[in-house]
Amino acid sequence: MVVDFKLYLITDRKVIKTSLPAAVRLALKGGVRAVQVREKDLPVRELLAIAQELRRITRESNAKLFINDRVDVAVTIEADGIHLGHHSMPSEAVRKIVGKKMLIGVSAHSLTEAVNAEKAGADFITLGPIFMTPTKMQYGEPLGVEVIRIVKQHIRIPVFGLGGIGNTNIAQVMQAKADGIAMISAIFAADDIQRAAELMNRRIGEAVQ
Numbered sequence: 157m158v159v160d161f162k163l164y165l166i167t168d169r170k171v172i173k174t175s176l177p178a179a180v181r182l183a184l185k186g187g188v189r190a191v192q193v194r195e196k197d198l199p200v201r202e203l204l205a206i207a208q209e210l211r212r213i214t215r216e217s218n219a220k221l222f223i224n225d226r227v228d229v230a231v232t233i234e235a236d237g238i239h240l241g242h243h244s245m246p247s248e249a250v251r252k253i254v255g256k257k258m259l260i261g262v263s264a265h266s267l268t269e270a271v272n273a274e275k276a277g278a279d280f281i282t283l284g285p286i287f288m289t290p291t292k293m294q295y296g297e298p299l300g301v302e303v304i305r306i307v308k309q310h311i312r313i314p315v316f317g318l319g320g321i322g323n324t325n326i327a328q329v330m331q332a333k334a335d336g337i338a339m340i341s342a343i344f345a346a347d348d349i350q351r352a353a354e355l356m357n358r359r360i361g362e363a364v365q
């Protein structure tokens with residue numbers, strides 16, 4: 157399994173104006189090829205039901221599906237990957253369960269965390285928050301784009317910039333040598349999700365030329 161995407165779309169049903177499956181369908185139509193289900197407050201049975209539905213939908217579009225934190229759910233629905241945060245099981249333990257069959261993404265918030273994530277066997281990291289996010293300080297102080305450049309000098313696995321990224325600053329993040337962009341609201345809070353996804357994909361494409 158390889159990291160063959162540059163846009164990593166993370167769900168948050170609280171910012172979505174329609175249902176989560178409908179929103180994901182639109183994003184897929186707009187060209188998204190990797191989706192992470194991050195619905196931390198859902199009871200596991202509800203999460204499993206949503207994940208199962210999103211598995212069907214993403215499969216139809218040949219898109220990768222990741223589950224945040226819940227390795228049990230990821231294994232059950234045959235996800236393509238698992239995304240781990242601070243309070244998740246460590247990557248080494250997760251690797252014992254999923255082997256090489258699944259990608260492991262890890263959330264990093266500093267150079268040290270990025271280096272540790274690579275050492276622990278992550279396949280890629282998200283790094284952020286790069287900018288102030290709409291939900292302000294929930295995710296900590298913004299790191300700024302320079303941290304991407306620095307992290308890229310120390311690790312080899314792909315780095316996805318995350319946090320407060322949208323149409324106006326996506327180019328800046330790619331110019332700082334990010335391998336890709338992870339985002340929630342620039343796509344899921346948009347009135348036209350399909351168009352927003354198309355636009356973000358186009359911006360990333362322009363930046364890598």
Ligand code: TZP
Pocket residue numbers: 284285286288289290295318319320321338339340341342
């Ligand atoms: N971790 C750091 S920032 C963030 C997460 C989950 C949220 C990013 O959301 P948005 O809407 O793309 O700024």
